[in-house]
Amino acid sequence: MTSVGANPKTTDWVLGPGEEFRFEVDFKHTIEVKLKHGHAEYFGAELGREATYSFSGENGAVFSWEGCTLTVVGECQSAYKAGETPMDTCINVHMALQQQRTQARKDDSDGPRVMIVGPDDSGKTSLARTLVNYAVRMGDAPLFVDLDPMDASVTVPGTLSVTPMTKAVDIETGFMGYAMSSSAGPPDTPLVWQFGHDQPTDNAALFKLIVDRMAAAIKRRMDNDPQTTASGLIVDTRGFTDAAKCETIDHAISALGITTLLVVGSERMYSLLSTRSYAKDVAVIKMARSGGTVDRSAIYRQQYNSRTIQQYFYGTPKEPFSSFSTVANFQEIRILRVGEDYIAPSSTLPLGESRKLTDTSVLPMEPDESLTHSILAVTDAAMESDDVAGIQALGFVNVTVVDMEKKRLILISPVPGRLPKQVLVYGNVKWMETL
């Protein structure tokens, strides 16, 4: 090329068989990746020959089984080629799962239900994404269960969800973009619950309640949908290392009927979990952490989650969504929170008394200015009902203004007009639209 100057940097990366190109791009920059020769995949989804993929605010890896050449345009914070990947074990796991699916289909029995656990930033979601994509590529349709409320993949943070996966996860927009491209085939909208905390242990009782409700919903879905039954579950979880926090995991393993537990990047956790009583029924497999995983800073997480919420309301540049401003009067809505953050300390209670509140108790909130910027879940609960703890969220609204004078909320909503249901659940997540 003769002209230099303003042209962004263009680099060709030649990958050998089994190598991957890893990159980190911050939120201010965008890179474009194009496949020049050969075949390559991005967390299990194959790159198209003619497509150009752009990434911003992303740590990613393009892997090639047989080698390829990539053209990368733009500035990365870091970009390098790596030869050591856990892909050989990953495809073994997939093939083993796939054989179980084939068998299940033959026997008319339940397919594999795999859960991925491991410390923070060990690549759990990337592994889940790869396994989902491999299953989908072979014509299966597993349910993707997201038990990581802090970094929710499918919808806004602070939630738990289960999504039928019938197509590959979009290379550029990930799980978040999944629901957007749902115009091919049946709708793959997730079933979502408002949890409202980062860590499952922040309200273990509520977490378990939701997981139980989720398990029941999955069972009914599978009764109606034999394809999903044979394809099974792929469950992503919140990172943990502390043995004490295993309690919610133990519960989820039994509630969801997990058959394979993949422990990523922690020998200690592996040995701990393989001595659990369920280990005789569950295949506990340890997997190496990918060298490509990056410790995400709090700021990065914040930016990432903020973008996730942005994408919930406005989609992505390639597939934008419209959102709408709407008004809700105080007297026609109920805002509730589940569990109580501000319980009086035990020391203030009379001797011998313990807290009466359970963590799944529902408390009404009087709207005030502190609600500004909150993300509220619109639940499918009836107006009078207090049973909202395990009720699905139909979607989310963002409070832009709390008008105390006129006693009303101005909301951003994914649907125009009145809210379909009037029970809103508070979830500790705040977001402000930035232009």
Next chain:
Amino acid sequence: MEAKTPINKTLYRSYRGELSKLTFNSKPIINDLSKLATANVNDAETILKAIEDHLRFSVPNLKLPAFYLLDSIVKNVGGMYMDLLYGRLERIFVDVWKTVDAEVRAKMERTLRTWRDGFDGGPKNLFPEFVLRKIEEDVAKLKARATGNVAVAPVAEGGVDILDNLTSMQSYAKKRAQEERKQSIEQAASARAGAYDAANGSNGRPLHPPKRQRTPDRAQGVINQGLLQEVYKVIKKKQVEMLRRPNDIVLFGVMSKLNSIKDYVTAASDLPRYRINEIRDQLVHLESDVVEPPVQALRDVSLESSDANQLLSSLMARPDLVNSLAKVAPELSTSLGALMAPAQQSGAELGAPSLAELIPMTQVSIARKRAGMHNALYQGGYPRQCSQCGWRGQDSDEGKARMNAHLDWHFRRNLRTQGEQVRKAPMRGWYVEQGAWEAPMVAEAEVSEEKVNKEIEPMEEVTVAATDNNEPCAVCRESFERKFIEEDEAWVLVNAMRVGDKLYHATCQHPVG
């Protein structure tokens, strides 16, 4: 193998009979014929062939009613008919247009516009934009030519009506008919091959299609040129197939699709990239559309099994046959060879999800490296690939159907996101309710898809029965627009909603205060 019967002769004859009743623009008759078309959607090819032939062989004043029938099928039946019409619409339209008078022409053009813009709130963009645009261009060209000369006189048409053919064919004994066909194939083979080569320019590389040879478009981009060559490659391949199975109506449809693509590429000077990709995918698709091997040539290979690999193996085991095939159809034998190559390399079972080796879910088994296993996810298992996104499909009828659906999705999505007018983004909507999520149904899928695709329009559909007093919106105090709905024979207020005893504009979005 695809067991698509090319043409259902009985149905063809009876439908042609029904068509003969269509002597004027009678809505009831057109409705009946559309219903018949719906009922025989499995024989869509036959129905279309009957309509096409009726259009071709009936006198000009009977053509408009038949054309309206086609329009009715397009708008009310759709489905398989759209797939089949896609490639031949241009030819049908232009052939009819040429033979009718100015008044009918104008009516046809109006109908054409409704296929894009929708009619009375009906669905829009019934056909891909390039198909419609091509027809408009053809019509414009014909008109331009007409202003040069005196007038575009309706052209008398020729050809042989298949109905006559059918009748006469019955009188032949089956065996004899086959013998005759075989002979005519051989004659046609040499004749057509010669004609084609002559049309292909001196360097042997096809530059321009025969018809357009005198007007080479020098502004054509390099990409178009490359694409055109790809089109020619496929056309040539299909021509060879066609020589072997001249009566294969499916192949005929493929050929006409290819021809319209060729014309489109030749005429277009600057194709956007995504459109090129669409065309390319379409090509790959059409290329493999007819998977049946040339049955006549293979008749003397004894085949016990219908398995494709075995079929190929037994074919490849007969070098004499392959050689003779190579003489008549070089592309075909090369592609057979190419088909064989991966099958031999990768072993028989690799494509299937059930691998030959059982992989237990144990630490030892998972840690073992198994070379080449990824191939089951790539070429080995799913040789058809969409170039736009990397999605892969199996090399089977089902894989083909899925790839078709997939390409359709790309098309609709491109239309939505890269359409010529910038449309307002769709809305995400609420998530489906748990009950519906737990019991997914196809019907629901369609509804939701509609919801996703639906553009956000002013809420004109929100109406309330009109009241006698001219009560204004409780929020903005402006009065409502009134509209008469013919179906309900009632007046309604547009963009209105009733909450309690008060009326509001739906767009005012203020709930009860």
